[in-house]
Amino acid sequence: MLASAEVVPIESKSPQSVYPVPTEKLMALLNKQRLAHSAIPYPDYETRIKRLDRCIDLLVTHQDEICEAVNRDFGCRSAHVTRMSDLFVSLQSLKFTKKRLKQWMKVERRSAPFPMNLIGARSEIHYQPKGVIGIMTPWNVPVNPIFSQLADVLAAGNRAMIKPSEFTPHTSELLEKLISEYFFDEEVVVINGDAETGAAFSQLPFDHLIFTGSTAVGAKVMASAAANLTPVTLELGGKSPVIIADDYDLDDAADKLMVAKAMNAGQICISPDFCFVPEASLNVFVDKCRQVVSKLYPTVQDNPDFVSVINERHFDRINRYLDDAKSKGAQVISLDPTQSEWAHTSGQKIPLHLVINPSEDMLVMQEELFGPILCLRSYKAFDDCIADINNRPNPLALYLFSNSKAVQRKLINNTMAGAMTINDIAVHYACDDLPFGGVGKSGMGQIHGWEGFKTFSHAKSVFKQGLLNLPKVSGMLPPYGDKFDKLSRGLVKK
Numbered sequence: 001m002l003a004s005a006e007v008v009p010i011e012s013k014s015p016q017s018v019y020p021v022p023t024e025k026l027m028a029l030l031n032k033q034r035l036a037h038s039a040i041p042y043p044d045y046e047t048r049i050k051r052l053d054r055c056i057d058l059l060v061t062h063q064d065e066i067c068e069a070v071n072r073d074f075g076c077r078s079a080h081v082t083r084m085s086d087l088f089v090s091l092q093s094l095k096f097t098k099k100r101l102k103q104w105m106k107v108e109r110r111s112a113p114f115p116m117n118l119i120g121a122r123s124e125i126h127y128q129p130k131g132v133i134g135i136m137t138p139w140n141v142p143v144n145p146i147f148s149q150l151a152d153v154l155a156a157g158n159r160a161m162i163k164p165s166e167f168t169p170h171t172s173e174l175l176e177k178l179i180s181e182y183f184f185d186e187e188v189v190v191i192n193g194d195a196e197t198g199a200a201f202s203q204l205p206f207d208h209l210i211f212t213g214s215t216a217v218g219a220k221v222m223a224s225a226a227a228n229l230t231p232v233t234l235e236l237g238g239k240s241p242v243i244i245a246d247d248y249d250l251d252d253a254a255d256k257l258m259v260a261k262a263m264n265a266g267q268i269c270i271s272p273d274f275c276f277v278p279e280a281s282l283n284v285f286v287d288k289c290r291q292v293v294s295k296l297y298p299t300v301q302d303n304p305d306f307v308s309v310i311n312e313r314h315f316d317r318i319n320r321y322l323d324d325a326k327s328k329g330a331q332v333i334s335l336d337p338t339q340s341e342w343a344h345t346s347g348q349k350i351p352l353h354l355v356i357n358p359s360e361d362m363l364v365m366q367e368e369l370f371g372p373i374l375c376l377r378s379y380k381a382f383d384d385c386i387a388d389i390n391n392r393p394n395p396l397a398l399y400l401f402s403n404s405k406a407v408q409r410k411l412i413n414n415t416m417a418g419a420m421t422i423n424d425i426a427v428h429y430a431c432d433d434l435p436f437g438g439v440g441k442s443g444m445g446q447i448h449g450w451e452g453f454k455t456f457s458h459a460k461s462v463f464k465q466g467l468l469n470l471p472k473v474s475g476m477l478p479p480y481g482d483k484f485d486k487l488s489r490g491l492v493k494k
Contacts, residue, residue: 021193023200026161029189030204033132033159036186042129043157045102051154052101054182055147056094059087062178066143066171073142073168075308075348077264085264086143089430093151096432096449101155104453112463120466127457129157131207134230136198136221138213139165139310140267140370145212145235146175150188152452158208162190163201167310199224206230208456212269214368215441233445233455235269236438237368240395242275242425243385243411245402250281252423253401254288257374258335260425262296262352265307266372267314270397270419270426273368274358274375276385282378286333286354293335293352300336300351308348309371315348318371322353324363331356382407389415393441399425418442 040047059066066087067079110123133153137145146162153160162179164172169192176190183189191201202209202224211221212235225232244253261271277285300306309315326332336342336351355375358365364375379385389398398417402408408422418438421428428434435451437443445455470476475483 019194020196021191026200026204029161029185030132033186037131037159045105048101048155048157049098052094052098055150056091058178058182059091059147063087065174069170069174070142072170074310076304077307078305081264081307086141090144090147093148093432097151097155104450116466116470119468122464124462126460126462128460130456130458131158133158133160133456134201134204134206134209135160135162136211137164139167142168142171149210149447152447153456156453156456158456160188163198164190166194234443236443237269238393238395238442239273239368240270240397241389242272242399244277245407246278247404248401250285250288254285254292256424258289258292261374265309267370270429272374272399272425274377276377276379279378279380289354290335294337299338300349301340301342301345301347306349309350318350319343321363321373325355325358328362330358330362386414394439396438396442
């Protein structure tokens, strides 16, 4: 058991040899689940609850193994981080779903049209399982996207095939082993393999496919799914902005922003990328960020609470962003209290950095950062912030620090984003009664709670006719006469 993360040498966390899985094996598993779904197309409430309970038992019983596997994959990721960001949030989703599933499964009554409603006609929606759901999950939070999505998928009565990331091999292999112990292949199965396997997986004729990852890969997944007309849900990313209004307390904003930005070393899809700060407060805010980080992380390189960057490729990518900003004249501030060397160390830890007023030609303003960098941009007018946000692709998340209801309404009504948190960062994701999803380049479709249940269900409309044959008794059948002519003219009106 890990009380806190052990710093693992880089060579011991390198991905193991990951080989492609033959397409024939993927199709065999899909067909196996399809046959099981055909035999039981509508699992009852008790069956669905038992499947959710197995997920809960798996996470609670094997939490130490999971924390250790994630730590090995990252090189340093505290068990506290994994328990909170992966396990606790997943368990909350599963428990939330369990409590409400019976209500969600009920037939939904809708209004029947007049005058048929007067003679007993009824309109209903029946939520049916779609069948076999493909789930493709990322490396940055390697456990939660699997189980939060299983909460939706299994509650809706489906079966699931899961392709986790090859960049977290220890975690992915452990989850393959554990899920095979808790579920039959006909219910839930994990398929580990390389990028080629992921590409083949996305081409399978699922009844629904959900992908969590980058926008670039998401576009490829959608193109693959289109060949089978497979409906897709894409949970992507983008550059999530923050606005600190001039009425808000800078100490509270700095506290919450630095805590959130340091979470998982910024390797979270809803981590903020850039923050608008009132021009007169910029220097003060930078100092407050320094103070917060010095308390949270007095050191970085030897600190078991500070998460490593996942691998050398992403370490070099983030370093390249910082070098590019410096070379183009930006002020780049390391928030490491010790100001120690990090670029050539073995732990792949990058301290939190602020980039002050970067220009648009810099990589930090062009690419999703997905790392411990935050760009600060000063502003004079609040409307300028809105205009800047609206000139960019729609973000997955948008954040505002303001106690003014008028300011809050203005930003809500005049911007488009997947979701929004006010006076905090990223908390909306943990609200299971709120749908989570992107819009435009940040994704499509929604998961979590009632909306997640509906995403993985087919809403079958059912109309039940009343006691009378209304067209017959009202003279609306051929041969048409004066009576029907008068009636039809009376119906076509403003």
